[in-house]
Each structure stands twice: as C-alpha cells, then as structure tokens.
Amino acid sequence: MAKDMLTIGAFARACRLSPKALRLYDELDLLRPARVDPHSGYRYYSAAQLERARLVAWLRRLGMPLARIREVCALEPADAAREIRGYWSRVEAETAVRRDLAAFLVEHLMDDPRKDTTMLELRYFAHSDRGLVRPANQDTAYAGTRLLAVADGFGPAGAPASSAAVEALRVLDTEELPAGDVLNVLEDAVRGATEAVRDATDGSGDDGTTLTALLWTGSRLALVHIGDCRAYLLREGALFRITHDHTMVQSMIDEGRLTPEEATAHPQRTLLLKALGTAAPELRLHDATAGDRYLLCSDGLCRVVPDARIRAVLTSAATPEEATRTLIAEANTAGGPDNVSCVVADVVETDGR
Numbered sequence: 001m002a003k004d005m006l007t008i009g010a011f012a013r014a015c016r017l018s019p020k021a022l023r024l025y026d027e028l029d030l031l032r033p034a035r036v037d038p039h040s041g042y043r044y045y046s047a048a049q050l051e052r053a054r055l056v057a058w059l060r061r062l063g064m065p066l067a068r069i070r071e072v073c074a075l076e077p078a079d080a081a082r083e084i085r086g087y088w089s090r091v092e093a094e095t096a097v098r099r100d101l102a103a104f105l106v107e108h109l110m111d112d113p114r115k116d117t118t119m120l121e122l123r124y125f126a127h128s129d130r131g132l133v134r135p136a137n138q139d140t141a142y143a144g145t146r147l148l149a150v151a152d153g154f155g156p157a158g159a160p161a162s163s164a165a166v167e168a169l170r171v172l173d174t175e176e177l178p179a180g181d182v183l184n185v186l187e188d189a190v191r192g193a194t195e196a197v198r199d200a201t202d203g204s205g206d207d208g209t210t211l212t213a214l215l216w217t218g219s220r221l222a223l224v225h226i227g228d229c230r231a232y233l234l235r236e237g238a239l240f241r242i243t244h245d246h247t248m249v250q251s252m253i254d255e256g257r258l259t260p261e262e263a264t265a266h267p268q269r270t271l272l273l274k275a276l277g278t279a280a281p282e283l284r285l286h287d288a289t290a291g292d293r294y295l296l297c298s299d300g301l302c303r304v305v306p307d308a309r310i311r312a313v314l315t316s317a318a319t320p321e322e323a324t325r326t327l328i329a330e331a332n333t334a335g336g337p338d339n340v341s342c343v344v345a346d347v348v349e350t351d352g353r
Contacts, residue, residue, distance in 0.1 A: 004046050004047045004048070005034065005035065005044045005045070005046060006044065006045050006046070006047065007042070007043075007044060008022055008023075008033070008042070008043045008044070008045065011044075011045040011049070011050070011053070014050055014053075015050050015053035015054050015056075015057055016054070016057050017053055017056065017057050021060075022043070022045075022053075023043075024066075025056065025066075026043065028066055028070065028256070028257065029070070030056065030066060030069065030070050030073070031049070031052060031053055031056060033045050034046040034049060052073060055072075055073060056069055056073065059072060059084070062084075062087070062088065062091075063091065064084075064087060065253070065256040065259060066255070066256025066257065067256055067257060067258055067259045067262065068087065068256075068259060069256070071083070072084065119218070119349070119350050120218065120219060120288060120289075120290060120347055120348065120349060120350065121145075121218075121347075121348060121350045122145065122146075122148075122216050122345045122346065122347060122348075123319075123320055123345065123346045123348050124143040124144075124148060124320050124343065124344065124345035124346070125143060125319070125320035125321040125323075125324045125343070125344055125345075126141040126142055126143035126148070126324065126341075126342070126343040126344075127141060127324050127325065127328060127341070127342060128140065128141040128298075128339065128340070128341035128342075129328045129331075129332070129336075129339065129340050129341070130339055131300055131331070131332060131336035131337065131338050131339050131340055132332055132335065132336030132337070133335070133336060133337045133338070134337075134338060134339055136159060137159065137339045138152065138153035138154065138158035138159045138161075138162055138339055139151065139152050139153070139162060139298045139300070139339040139340070139341040140153070140159075140162040140163045140165070140166045140341070141166075141296075141298075141341035141342065141343050142166045142169075142170065142343070143343045143345060144170070144173040145173055145216070146172060146173045146215060146216045146217075147169055147170060147172050147173045147213065147214075147215055147216070148213060148214045148215075148216075148294065148296055148343045148345050149165075149166045149169055149211070149212070149213035149214075149296070149343070150211075150212050150213070150229045150296040150297060150298055150341050150342075150343055151163075151165045151166050151209045151210060151211045151212075151229070151276075152209060152210045152227065152228070152229050152298040152299065152300075152339070152341070153207070153208070153209040154207065154208055154209065154210075154272070154275070155201070155206045155207030155208060156206070156207055157200060157201045157202070157207035158207060158208070158209065160200040160201070161197045161200050161201050161207055161208055161209040161276075162209040162210075163200075164193070164196040164197050164199065164200040164209075165193040165194075165196060165197050165209050165211050165276055166193075166211075166213075167196065168189065168192045168193035168195075168196040169189050169190075169192075169193055169213055171189065171192075172185070172186070172189055172215055182215060182217050182220070182222045182285070183222055183283050183284075183285065185215075186213075186215050186222045186224055186283060187224075187283055190211070190224055190276075190281060190283075193211065193276065194276055194277045197209055197276055197277055198277065208275040208276060208277060208278070209227075209275060209276050210226060210227020210228055210229050210246075210272065210275055210276065210298075211224065211225070211226055211227060211229070211276045211281065212224070212225045212226075212227070212229035212230065212231050212243060212296050213225075213296070214231065214286075214294060214296065214345075216288075219287070219288060220285050220286060220287055220288060221285070221286045221288055221294070222283070222284075222285055222286075223242065223243070223282065223283065223284050223285070223286060224281050224282070224283055225243045225244075225281055225282045226246060226274050226275065226276055226279065226280075226281035226282065227245075227246055227272055227274060227275050227276070228245045228246060228247050228250075228270075228272060228299045229243075229296065229297065229298050229299065230243050230245070230295075230296070230297055230299070230302050231243045231294065231295070231296050232294070232295040232297075232310065232314070233286070233292060233293075233294055233295075234292070234293040234294075234295070234311065234314045234315065235289070235291070235292050235293075236291075237315060238311075239307060239310065239311035239314065241307070242286065243282070244282075245299075246272060246273045246274035246275075246279075247269070247270070247271060247272055247273060248268045248269075248271040248272075248273060249263040249266045249268060249269045249271070250263070251273060252266075264303075269303070270299070270303075288347045289347065290347055290348060290349045291347065292346070292347040293314055293320075293323070293344065293345070293346050293347075294343075294344070294345045294346075294347075295310070295314060295323070295327075295342065295343070295344050296342070296343040297327070297340070297341060297342045297343070298338070298339060298340060298341040298342075299338065300331055300336075300337070300338035300339050300340035300341065301327055301328070301330075301331050301340050301341075301342060303337075303338065304331055304334040304335060304336075304337065304338075305327065305330045305331055305334060309330060310327065313326050313327050313330065314327075314344070317344075319346075320344035320345060320346055321344075323342075323344040324342045324343070324344045327340075327342045327344075328340050328342055
C-alpha cells in the first residue's frame with residue numbers, strides 16, 4: 001500500500017467526518033476512496049483527498065444538502081464561493097421568516113391569557129375536483145365546525161377508502177371535545193378510520209388512502225397526518241408547510257440524495273412510504289391566532305402549483321371559498337394531471353354570542 005494511503009478510520013479523524021458518513025459519500029459518488037481492497041472491501045483514502053473531504057464537512061455543518069454539495073465540489077473555487085454565498089443568502093432569508101414567527105410566538109405566549117377574552121372560530125370551505133386526466137375522483141375533502149380533512153385514495157378501491165376514512169372522523173364534528181385530551185380523542189378516531197378503510201378495501205395493501213386532518217378545539221388545532229397530502233399555515237403573510245411528506249422522494253431529499261428541484265421530475269415522485277393503517281400517523285397540537293389561514297390539500301395541488309403561487313392565492317383571496325376555487329383552477333390550468341382537493345379555513349374573532 002502506498003505511503004500516503006490512510007485507512008478509513010485515520011482519514012475520518014483527519015477530516016472530521018465519521019466512517020459512516022464516508023461510506024454514505026462513497027455510495028453517493030461524492031467522495032470515492034482512492035482504493036478499495038478487492039478481498040476485504042476495506043476503503044483507503046489518499047492524503048490528497050483531505051481538502052475535498054474537509055470542504056464536504058464544512059458544507060454539511062452549514063446544513064447544505066448532499067446533492068447540492070456534490071455540485072459545489074465539482075466547481076472551480078471562485079464559482080464554488082459564489083454558490084455558497086447564494087445558498088447562505090437563501091438560508092438567512094428563510095431564517096428571518098422563522099425568527100419573526102418565533103418572536104410572535106414568544107410574545108403571544110407571554111401575554112396574560114386573562115387579558116384576552118376574544119373567542120375564535122373557523123370560517124371554512126372545501127372542494128374536490130377530478131382534474132383533467134383521471135377517469136374518477138379518489139379524493140375526499142371535508143370541512144365542518146370542528147373538523148377539516150383531506151384524504152387521497154389509491155388503488156381500485158381508493159375512492160371508498162378515502163371516503164370511509166373521512167366519514168369515520170366526522171363524528172368529531174358533533175361531539176364535545178375535552179381540550180386536555182384532544183390528541184387522545186383524535187388518535188382514537190383515527191383507529192376507527194383505519195378500521196373503516198380496511199372494511200372498505202380487500203385488505204391486500206393495493207388499496208388505501210392518505211389522511212391529513214385538523215381538529216379545532218376553540219383555541220388550538222390538533223393535527224393528524226400520514227401520506228402526501230399537505231397542511232399549510234399562512235400567518236402574517238408568510239407561508240409555512242406544517243406537514244412532512246411520507247414519500248420516497250422526500251426521504252431522498254432528507255438524505256441529500258435529491259434536490260427539491262430534481263424531485264419534481266423523479267419517476268417515483270408519487271411513491272408513498274406510509275398510508276393510513278401501514279404506520280402510526282403524526283399527531284400534534286398547533287396554537288391558533290386570529291388572522292391565521294390554513295390550507296389542507298391533496299398532492300394534485302402541490303405537485304403542479306409551486307408554493308410561491310399557493311402563498312399568493314392564499315394571501316389575495318378574500319374568502320376561503322375564493323381561495324379554494326382559485327387553487328383548484330390553478331391546478332387544472334397546470335394540466336390537472338391528478339384529482340385535486342382543497343380545504344381552506346380562516347381563524348376569526350367572534351364575540352362568542
């Protein structure tokens with residue numbers, strides 16, 4: 001073995017990357033070892049690779065995705081510097097939005113609740129459309145006094161599956177909800193929805209549904225989410241996605257194997273990792289404030305209408321109905337390749353009478 005060769009352990013210590021990270025970077029063709037032992041498979045690196053490895057480590061500390069790091073490392077130093085500067089400018093802009101929201105939340109939580117006697121309620125609208133390509137609509141959208149829900153069915157029995165899931169949750173729209181127990185109440189209802197979906201399908205796994213729903217308690221929204229429908233919050237002019245897609249391409253983005261831009265054209269972009277009944281859904285609470293606008297939608301919207309356009313429509317539309325109908329029209333204008341469903345709800349003040 002050449003004198004300048006380092007074992008993977010020695011190389012990891014020298015460049016401050018773990019052996020596990022080095023193996024991943026090898027798989028991603030980001031940092032290939034200089035030599036691999038043909039018998040043991042053991043990796044060896046040359047001292048000349050340390051500079052690239054340290055650059056990778058520094059960029060990872062910045063939070064840059066691996067796919068973006070691969071592009072930067074392939075550039076000449078001056079071009080790489082410009083890319084890093086541009087990346088960090090975008091990070092700072094996104095951080096500024098989150099900082100403002102954090103400041104708002106701190107101020108909101110520090111207020112004496114006894115000073116605020118304002119009561120809140122939802123104003124809402126839901127609509128589902130077949131789109132321009134699919135022969136049938138397998139989505140279900142619902143909005144009521146307490147419950148907002150979107151489900152996207154798949155397989156031959158996708159339509160009955162999504163309908164059964166939402167129908168099972170509708171009991172929450174009429175029952176009194178114990179505020180301290182709302183997540184437990186929602187979890188129990190989701191179990192009922194899972195059973196209803198199994199009854200509506202043959203149980204083979206070829207049919208099923210995603211589910212994203214919000215349950216209103218009077219001051220908070222309890223969220224349940226599984227699959228690739230989405231929930232967004234428009235607050236103070238900024239749009240926040242409050243759900244995480246359970247899809248193959250999203251997992252690849254999280255791991256740095258794809259950029260969000262690459263994901264839009266990936267052949268497996270619709271492949272689900274989770275659906276109702278295959279894994280535990282996400283459950284959590286969101287505090288609400290007057291002026292908030294929430295959007296629940298199936299991927300027939302967010303797959304063809306960019307977030308910037310969604311934000312513009314939600315910001316400009318005067319009512320939930322106008323926002324809902326405009327967003328669906330936008331999806332169909334973009335080709336309407338899938339069923340598209342939207343629920344828009346505004347949090348408004350009421351005198352409580």
